[in-house]
Amino acid sequence: MNERWQTAVHEAAHACAALAIGGECSRVAIFSDGGGLATLDGLTPFGVAIATAAATAAVELLGSEPPPPPPDPAALDVRQGVDALTPREEMAFLAVRFPLETVPGDDRAIALYCIGGFENEPERWADRYYKVHARARRVVEDHRQQILAVARALFARGVLRQPDIEKEIGSHD
Numbered sequence: 001m002n003e004r005w006q007t008a009v010h011e012a013a014h015a016c017a018a019l020a021i022g023g024e025c026s027r028v029a030i031f032s033d034g035g036g037l038a039t040l041d042g043l044t045p046f047g048v049a050i051a052t053a054a055a056t057a058a059v060e061l062l063g064s065e066p067p068p069p070p071p072d073p074a075a076l077d078v079r080q081g082v083d084a085l086t087p088r089e090e091m092a093f094l095a096v097r098f099p100l101e102t103v104p105g106d107d108r109a110i111a112l113y114c115i116g117g118f119e120n121e122p123e124r125w126a127d128r129y130y131k132v133h134a135r136a137r138r139v140v141e142d143h144r145q146q147i148l149a150v151a152r153a154l155f156a157r158g159v160l161r162q163p164d165i166e167k168e169i170g171s172h173d
Contacts, residue, residue, distance in 0.1 A: 005067030007036045012151035013058030014038035015165055017051040017139045029159045049113040052106045053136035058147055061140050071156045
């Protein structure tokens, strides 16, 4: 799978899963180093774990989808709209808000949630782990078209804000 496409699917799944379970996603971006970030809000700890786990499930379930044509490099430098920031400015905003060293990886974040409060009860945190991943997989299966629509737009543009995400999701309901 193309690295940019894999990152787009991964980040789109975070965004779409959050919205599907009642949360928000204000921005989603792909970084030039191959990473990405989705800013999620309004979720319970269980919801955060589901939205986090949805990314891995989406890459697994949607990995065979062909990537769209590579984006035009000029499209990554300038966005349309009067008040739109360039992707570089959006990335700088996200980098300041979420320094990479303070953001745990997805697997670590899920493990911390699952173990939290049940350190000495492995059967309870294992049950949490199973529930998180089963629910995330179901969300991805139920919202496949929306995730792919957001991933295609993110792949092409590099950055999406909430109205962009909602537009892509709305066109595939």
